[in-house]
C-alpha cells in the first residue's frame with residue numbers, strides 16, 4: 001500500500017513491487033536473494049577456473065620439494081578465496097544493474 005506522504009515506499013529496481021524500507025535503486029528481499037544466489041554460482045565457477053589455472057601454473061613452476069609444494073598449496077587456496085570474494089562482489093554489482 002502506498003502512503004499519501006509520497007516516497008515512503010519505493011519500488012524494487014528489478015520487479016517493481018513496492019516494499020517499505022527500500023531506497024531508490026535497491027532490490028526487494030526476494031530479488032536480492034535470487035541475485036545473491038546467482039552471483040554465488042558465477043563466483044564459484046570463475047574462482048574454480050582461476051584456481052585450476054593457478055594450480056597448473058604453480059605445479060609447473062615450483063621445485064619438487066615438500067616445502068615448496070606446501071607453500072604452493074597454500075597459495076592456491078589463498079588465490080581461490082580472494083578470487084571468489086572479488087568475483088562475488090563484481091557479479092553482484094553486475095547482476096544488480
Ligand SMILES: [Zn+2]
Pocket residue numbers: 012013014015016017027028029030031032
Ligand atoms: Zn524485487
